[in-house]
Amino acid sequence: MITVKVPLKNAEQVKNQLITKNLFNNKYKVLKKGSYLYIPVTSKQQVKETVPEAQFSSIQLPRIKQKPSIREALTKKLTHNELEQLKTAHDQIGSIAIIEVDPELSKREKQIANTLLKLNPSIKTVYKKAAAHEGKFRVQKLRYLAGERKSETEYKENNITIQLDVKTVYFSPRLGNERKRITKQVKKGEKVMVLFSGCGPYVCSIAKNSKASEVWGIEINPEASRYAFENTILNKLSNTRLFRGDVKKIVPKLKQKFDRILMPLPKTSESFLSSALTLAKKGTIIHFYSFQKQGEFKKAVNKIKKACKKAKKTSKILEIVKCGQHAPYIYRICVDFKIS
Ligand SMILES: C[S@@+](CC[C@H](N)C(=O)[O-])C[C@H]1O[C@@H](n2cnc3c(N)ncnc32)[C@H](O)[C@@H]1O
DSSP, rough: OOEEEEHHHHHHHHHHHHHHHOBOOBBBBEEEETEEEEEEEHHHHHHHHEEEOOOEEEOOBBBBBOOHHHHHHTTSSSOOHHHHHHHOOOOEETTEEEEOOOOGGGGGHHHHHHHHHHHOOOEEEEEEEEEEEEEETTEEEEEEEEOOOOOOEEETTTTTTEETTTTTTTTOOHHHHHHHHHHHOOTTTTTEEEOOOOSSSHHHHHHHHHSSSEEEEEOOHHHHHHHHHHHHHHHHOOSSEESSSOHHHHHHHHHHHHEEEEEEEETTTGHHHHHHHHHHEEEEEEEEEEETTTOOTHHHHHHHHHHHHHHTOOEEEEEEEEEEEEEETTTEEEEEEEEE
């Protein structure tokens, strides 16, 4: 390794110069000793040309320990074939990590989970996805693998805090950008309805970060609904109204109209379009989520057109946004449309 010795009074300026010229070696630590700063660099010749006054030193600087990736950490523990099957991505909800394990690696799952715990101090518990999101509540079956035996956690995004139990409530950290996209569209004074509001991430994000006058939510899962109530308190929100129950039963009793309606239930939202349309007036914007194959997004538009025709309403498609991948070639899309 090559080290440059710089008097402390010029040190910051020389260091910045080296960084700008891409000559700073970030694999080693900078050392302050006496009235000098010792800076690791990548090339003696180039440093001589860039900083002619630089003095070189034979001092050995300590190497910065790079955190290995999960694959690197498991290189010596798994066989070549096992490493090929290793899925390295994981979801993190607060201090809980959720991993996917290929069935061929099931005997190694505890080892993988414990390695993840060791590598990431912010992870305290590791679960494995045991099945896809299923049932009416869209809850994911999880199997405990390692760490603290807990399933309740606290997640922060878009200036809000969401508490939930990963075993009893649907929540996806991957939808944070989508929640931000919708929140940004909400204008001052809007009355917003979130159908299928879960533990309240859309409700809280909109109520906290926009100037909506009111944000309503309806959720059928009693556990998710309880968390949503608690989350509105946790986030100090006063302009929210939450209902526990079935959208199809609650909506007819509301006798209300909204400026914006969200339908984040991509699997079956189609069957709720007629309910949503009864809450809409001229100018209402509806965000309709759906799972569709690449190249077949028009199918979602056709469902909207059909439901609008039946409800004797006309609509204008504003945008179709891809907001996640559900399965190979199948996307979670959001069709934003306006009642005209
Ligand atoms: C995909 S999750 C979305 C939850 C939440 N909006 C989020 O983004 O985290 C769909 C939610 O709809 C709820 N749900 C399903 N059918 C419902 C119905 N008929 N009425 C009200 N909520 C329903 C489920 O319990 C689930 O919490």
